[in-house]
Amino acid sequence: MRAPEQPSRDFDTLFTTGYRRLARLLYRVTGDTGRAEEIASEAFWRLHSKPPAAETNLEGWRYRTGVRLALDQLKKDRRRARYEALASVFGFAASPHRVLEQTGERTRVRQILGSLKPDQVALILLRAEGFSYAELAAALHLNAGSVGTLLAWAEEAFRKEYVHRYGTPRIS
Amino acid sequence: MERPESPESSQWVTVCLDLLAPPAAWEPNLNAARARIAARSDARLRRRSSLKRYLLVGAIATLIVCIAIPAIPRTSVLAQQIGNSTWQRLEQLWYWVTIVRIPPKLLGRLPRTR
Numbered sequence: 001m002r003a004p005e006q007p008s009r010d011f012d013t014l015f016t017t018g019y020r021r022l023a024r025l026l027y028r029v030t031g032d033t034g035r036a037e038e039i040a041s042e043a044f045w046r047l048h049s050k051p052p053a054a055e056t057n058l059e060g061w062r063y064r065t066g067v068r069l070a071l072d073q074l075k076k077d078r079r080r081a082r083y084e085a086l087a088s089v090f091g092f093a094a095s096p097h098r099v100l101e102q103t104g105e106r107t108r109v110r111q112i113l114g115s116l117k118p119d120q121v122a123l124i125l126l127r128a129e130g131f132s133y134a135e136l137a138a139a140l141h142l143n144a145g146s147v148g149t150l151l152a153w154a155e156e157a158f159r160k161e162y163v164h165r166y167g168t169p170r171i172s
Numbered sequence: 173m174e175r176p177e178s179p180e181s182s183q184w185v186t187v188c189l190d191l192l193a194p195p196a197a198w199e200p201n202l203n204a205a206r207a208r209i210a211a212r213s214d215a216r217l218r219r220r221s222s223l224k225r226y227l228l229v230g231a232i233a234t235l236i237v238c239i240a241i242p243a244i245p246r247t248s249v250l251a252q253q254i255g256n257s258t259w260q261r262l263e264q265l266w267y268w269v270t271i272v273r274i275p276p277k278l279l280g281r282l283p284r285t286r
Binding site: 024 | 202208212216
């Protein structure tokens with residue numbers, strides 16, 4: 001009988017060093033600690049079960065995968081909220097807590113993140129997590145010289161989308 | 173390349189994202205996540221090994237049948253009979269599909285001979 005499949009030592013090191021950071025990053029998108037952990041472990045599971053063949057930068061791959069999964073989840077939540085709004089027309093009213101949640105500033109910011117390109121979201125989130133330009137370039141496979149510009153474009157896209165949806169920013 | 177944004181815009185985005193910062197007291201549970209991955213890994217291994225076992229049993233059974241049928245005279249005759257009748261039925265089906273169901277179209281009349 002064969003021994004149960006064990007994660008390799010490399011994977012274990014990656015997991016130990018990167019899981020917490022990834023989960024905290026994903027919290028910014030999901031707003032839920034449980035879900036952030038779930039998505040982070042899903043990203044690691046994918047890395048473990050089907051490691052990218054031509055990828056040497058596993059840290060970057062992990063962040064990109066995690067952010068994409070979290071954004072997918074955000075889109076699903078948005079669809080669910082739309083159905084719930086539709087259901088309220090037929091007499092099923094959303095709870096006050098839910099209404100408050102949907103109109104809060106955090107939700108707005110998350111909605112904007114959900115509408116941007118995943119690469120831009122990854123850039124903005126990693127920067128918010130305190131990554132330096134050099135770390136951003138290394139993590140996301142970017143040219144170190146263009147990180148500042150790409151980040152600035154991502155931030156500008158974020159601001160424009162916010163203004164387009166909600167008008168002049170209220171946060172100061 | 174020219175940078176398109178103003179410092180205020182960047183600052184504002186930072187403030188927005190600070191709203192989404194995780195609670196300071198929250199510490200992701202490394203052990204629970206590790207256990208989850210190990211459980212999925214084991215489940216996958218079990219699935220794979222059971223599939224292999226089914227394939228192996230199927231291959232051995234097929235091999236036994238292929239050896240046993242021609243080796244025993246009675247089963248050999250029976251197999252031949254079944255094979256013949258099956259072939260006949262297949263032939264009939266083929267004729268029905270190609271000739272009876274869709275009759276062949278006549279391309280034109282042959283010229284009359286005088």
